[in-house]
Amino acid sequence: MKLLCLLGLVAAVLADPAIQRFDGEKVFRLKPTSERAVWFMRGLADIATIDFWRPDSIDQVAVDIDVDFRVGVKDIAKIQDLLDESGLEYEVLIEDLQPMIEQQLDNKERSATQHSYIKYNDMDTINAWITSTVARNSNFMSLTEIGTSYEGRPIYAIKIGAKTGRSKPAIFMDCGIHAREWISPAFCQWFVQEAIGTYGSDPTMTNILDTMDFLVVPVINVDGYSYTWSNNRMWRKTRSRKPGSNCRGVDPNRNWDAGWCTVGASSNPCAETYCGPQVESEKEVQAIANFIRLHKKSIKAYLTIHSYSQMCLFPYSYTYDLASNHNELNKIAKGAINTLASLYGTQYTYGPGATTIYLAAGGSDDWAYDLGIKYSFTFELRDTGRYGFMLPESQIKPTCEETMLAIKYIANYVTNNLY
Numbered sequence: 001m002k003l004l005c006l007l008g009l010v011a012a013v014l015a016d017p018a019i020q021r022f023d024g025e026k027v028f029r030l031k032p033t034s035e036r037a038v039w040f041m042r043g044l045a046d047i048a049t050i051d052f053w054r055p056d057s058i059d060q061v062a063v064d065i066d067v068d069f070r071v072g073v074k075d076i077a078k079i080q081d082l083l084d085e086s087g088l089e090y091e092v093l094i095e096d097l098q099p100m101i102e103q104q105l106d107n108k109e110r111s112a113t114q115h116s117y118i119k120y121n122d123m124d125t126i127n128a129w130i131t132s133t134v135a136r137n138s139n140f141m142s143l144t145e146i147g148t149s150y151e152g153r154p155i156y157a158i159k160i161g162a163k164t165g166r167s168k169p170a171i172f173m174d175c176g177i178h179a180r181e182w183i184s185p186a187f188c189q190w191f192v193q194e195a196i197g198t199y200g201s202d203p204t205m206t207n208i209l210d211t212m213d214f215l216v217v218p219v220i221n222v223d224g225y226s227y228t229w230s231n232n233r234m235w236r237k238t239r240s241r242k243p244g245s246n247c248r249g250v251d252p253n254r255n256w257d258a259g260w261c262t263v264g265a266s267s268n269p270c271a272e273t274y275c276g277p278q279v280e281s282e283k284e285v286q287a288i289a290n291f292i293r294l295h296k297k298s299i300k301a302y303l304t305i306h307s308y309s310q311m312c313l314f315p316y317s318y319t320y321d322l323a324s325n326h327n328e329l330n331k332i333a334k335g336a337i338n339t340l341a342s343l344y345g346t347q348y349t350y351g352p353g354a355t356t357i358y359l360a361a362g363g364s365d366d367w368a369y370d371l372g373i374k375y376s377f378t379f380e381l382r383d384t385g386r387y388g389f390m391l392p393e394s395q396i397k398p399t400c401e402e403t404m405l406a407i408k409y410i411a412n413y414v415t416n417n418l419y
């Protein structure tokens with residue numbers, strides 16, 4: 001009996017020695033309707049290791065904002081007892097995370113190495129897809145390696161648009177800033193395919209791509225994304241090392257020069273929202289920032305894709321001040337989420353980041369906006385917490401289809417209102 005257990009253990013370890021398992025881990029949702037509940041949540045964060053899913057750190061917990069958080073298996077009994085005794089309203093969003101991670105890959109036709117738009121593709125598969133797609137459509141696309149990551153992986157930008165011989169205004173869009181938000185890179189891949197697939201037949205897409213170029217970065221945080229496949233599905237940050245700390249990684253959406261590290265970010269290298277030792281400390285952020293600065297004159301819109309929460313956000317997030325074209329941004333966001341909802345009824349909220357999600361400085365949207373790109377939006381795709389980051393592959397298609405409508409709505413607006 002003992003021997004069998006041992007053999008089982010050895011087999012499990014040999015199967016994939018590096019990959020971290022999440023057996024028995026739960027995700028809770030607390031609805032803090034009072035200051036007492038907020039204090040209670042802070043107390044929990046002090047006594048147990050808690051991975052905040054939404055909002056993404058304890059600093060952002062406030063009255064009336066649902067808190068989704070993951071608790072490691074050794075703390076669950078304790079945390080659940082405390083929750084029960086508190087009398088506060090809470091639910092168990094995910095009973096056991098490990099099967100959820102396995103069930104996420106629910107596309108029956110999936111193969112590990114073959115690229116597909118309706119499955120989650122790993123980093124190597126995405127990179128091979130990037131190269132071959134651009135090569136197959138070289139009349140319509142070009143590829144730039146805009147930099148390399150901390151671990152030396154290439155970061156690519158794909159330019160898509162009709163070649164007119166003149167330099168065109170552009171819309172920049174990136175995916176995969178946060179490693180575990182897998183639906184985000186999936187959307188960028190979908191977008192590229194849909195753009196070439198509908199050019200010439202869809203009048204809106206044709207007009208957009210005749211007038212403008214799209215600059216798409218399918219995955220910014222390439223090291224983090226790789227790491228979510230090889231080691232830890234729940235990884236969010238980059239993978240850089242910092243002298244004096246054993247904790248790795250910086251939150252790449254707290255590392256931009258926009259009220260850097262003033263609110264909603266942490267200076268603790270072990271925190272999920274670590275802002276980094278200085279502005280643009282991360283090579284991945286530098287690569288994008290340099291690329292955007294270089295093409296600043298032509299870039300008219302900045303779009304960045306995250307998950308989850310179903311939101312369309314615009315500046316500011318580092319201050320409660322309103323953007324100078326707030327009314328226009330609000331109107332565009334409203335139009336975008338309405339067309340998104342028209343397909344499957346998916347409901348989004350929208351507004352300035354600071355009041356719609358939380359104050360959080362150092363984000364790419366605010367940085368791009370302050371650089372002078374006056375249409376700047378962050379999308380938080382599906383869902384609202386049923387699956388969270390583990391959105392099943394069967395939802396990739398509907399999610400991408402509806403998001404496509406919103407992105408096209410914004411791109412069409414920008415095309416018709418060039419400045």
Ligand code: 0X9
Nearest residue numbers: 253306307317353360363366378
């Ligand atoms: O906190 C973030 O970086 C984004 N949410 S996520 O859950 N995907 O991490 C929201 C970003 C909103 N914009 C800024 N904070 N600038």
Ligand code: ZN
Nearest residue numbers: 144291294295
């Ligand atoms: Zn260029």
Ligand code: ZN
Nearest residue numbers: 178181306307
């Ligand atoms: Zn994110």
